[in-house]
Amino acid sequence: xxxxxxxxxxxxxxxxxxxxxxxxxxxxxxxxxxxxxxxxxxxxxxxxxxxxxxxxxxxxxxxxxxxxxxxxxxxxxxxxxxxxxxxxxxxxxxxxxxxxxxxxxxxxxxxxxxxxxxxxxxxxxxxxxxxxxxxxxxxxxxxxxxxxxxxxxxxxxxxxxxxxxxxxxxxxxxxxxxxxxxxxxxxxxxxxxxxxxxxxx
Amino acid sequence: xxxxxxxxxxxxxxxxxxxxxxxxxxxxxxxxxxxxxxxxxxxxxxxxxxxxxxxxxxxxxxxxxxxxxxxxxxxxxxxxxxxxxxxxxxxxxxxxxxxxxxxxxxxxxxxxxxxxxxxxxxxxxxxxxxxxxxxxxxxxxxxxxxxxxxxxxxxxxxxxxxxxxxxxxxxxxxxxxxxxxxxxxxxxxxxxxxxxxxxxx
DNA sequence: AAATGATTTAATCATCCGTTTAAATAAAAA
DNA sequence: TTTTTATTTAAACGGATGATTAAATCATTT
Numbered sequence: 001x002x003x004x005x006x007x008x009x010x011x012x013x014x015x016x017x018x019x020x021x022x023x024x025x026x027x028x029x030x031x032x033x034x035x036x037x038x039x040x041x042x043x044x045x046x047x048x049x050x051x052x053x054x055x056x057x058x059x060x061x062x063x064x065x066x067x068x069x070x071x072x073x074x075x076x077x078x079x080x081x082x083x084x085x086x087x088x089x090x091x092x093x094x095x096x097x098x099x100x101x102x103x104x105x106x107x108x109x110x111x112x113x114x115x116x117x118x119x120x121x122x123x124x125x126x127x128x129x130x131x132x133x134x135x136x137x138x139x140x141x142x143x144x145x146x147x148x149x150x151x152x153x154x155x156x157x158x159x160x161x162x163x164x165x166x167x168x169x170x171x172x173x174x175x176x177x178x179x180x181x182x183x184x185x186x187x188x189x190x191x192x193x194x195x196x197x198x199x200x201x
Numbered sequence: 202x203x204x205x206x207x208x209x210x211x212x213x214x215x216x217x218x219x220x221x222x223x224x225x226x227x228x229x230x231x232x233x234x235x236x237x238x239x240x241x242x243x244x245x246x247x248x249x250x251x252x253x254x255x256x257x258x259x260x261x262x263x264x265x266x267x268x269x270x271x272x273x274x275x276x277x278x279x280x281x282x283x284x285x286x287x288x289x290x291x292x293x294x295x296x297x298x299x300x301x302x303x304x305x306x307x308x309x310x311x312x313x314x315x316x317x318x319x320x321x322x323x324x325x326x327x328x329x330x331x332x333x334x335x336x337x338x339x340x341x342x343x344x345x346x347x348x349x350x351x352x353x354x355x356x357x358x359x360x361x362x363x364x365x366x367x368x369x370x371x372x373x374x375x376x377x378x379x380x381x382x383x384x385x386x387x388x389x390x391x392x393x394x395x396x397x398x399x400x401x402x
Numbered sequence: 403a404a405a406t407g408a409t410t411t412a413a414t415c416a417t418c419c420g421t422t423t424a425a426a427t428a429a430a431a432a
Numbered sequence: 433t434t435t436t437t438a439t440t441t442a443a444a445c446g447g448a449t450g451a452t453t454a455a456a457t458c459a460t461t462t
Binding site: 021022023024025026100103106107109110111113117118120124125126127146147148149150151153154155157158159161162163165166168169170172173174175176184187188191195198199201 | 222223224225226227301304307308310311312314318319321325326327328347348349350351352354355356358359360362363364366367369370371373374375376377385388389392396399400402
């Protein structure tokens, strides 16, 4: 957290790490300043307030986290299963690099109603996507009442994201260590698309 | 939040509601006192400190949330699919009554390492359960390396819990209202066991 | 009724925490 | 160099917040 970064970036990096780990309310501006190795006043000098700094980081996190969805959802050259596979792989890789990002986003989204939800998901209307059309074709109109494509989205995201959110609990329940957990996440890149396809049969 | 409850319970009810909605750090003792309609000092009189009050509520939440698991996991009269069905139904009902409980538990578990994780999951060792034996029998020894029973646990819990955690996001993505969301959760009581069974084929 | 103990209240303390200020230093422009 | 602007620092402000105190009220016992 030092070297030749600009002061602004040192603050942002430290803030991102601490916000993600502890959440907005539990994060103290002094913790950020200490972790960044800068004077406390610089935080306000560069970002005006803790709130503004948080919003900036939150927006960037949302962008990073949802940037793939848009593209994959509307890929014209990829099949359904390929889309599931792409999503599983890219998200599992991404979350491995920033393990706290899902729970961070989801819990702050809960605590700060609307503020971010609106901007995040306007981009991603399921019904307007090619994925949706492909789902319709696969499921068939007659089964549509029973199995709303949103079920499939819930399943896909749940299967990808939940293991990371529930990790401390799951590792204990299953008596697996970190290495084994990583292996399982690697397996899931192939398993999840298969499972989702089975659901559509 | 009034009537003939004891003062202690008025505080606990208010605290539970606010802790669940906002998390530990964002919850102020004065908010709890106001919501409970009691004098601020009474909180410390009955519970010593905010931290102690929180721990008590957290422990009770964990107990409630995991009490079914133990029983269902070790039911001797129920088949695999019946166990999945029981878990899905009881958890979906339970979460509907306290929608914030999953994200509350999972995010506080992250913010407060170990403190609770240890006590929570000692009770629930997957390998010691009847469910585990039934899974082994169904999956078969040869496929065990590929599909660890923990995968199935991740899937089951992810499919049940994630829709509630991601609800604000999912409702926007899928353009469904609260009533429709509830209907879908009702459908999932039957769908989830089916999906899980398909994964085992 | 008096005495004892439990509960509740108003007020205050002490610390924390986000933010600001004013001065000092460094960098850039003139 | 001198002047101006940008960055950094130490110190402090003021409100919020968890906790405590001492007195008041209520309930129970004798």
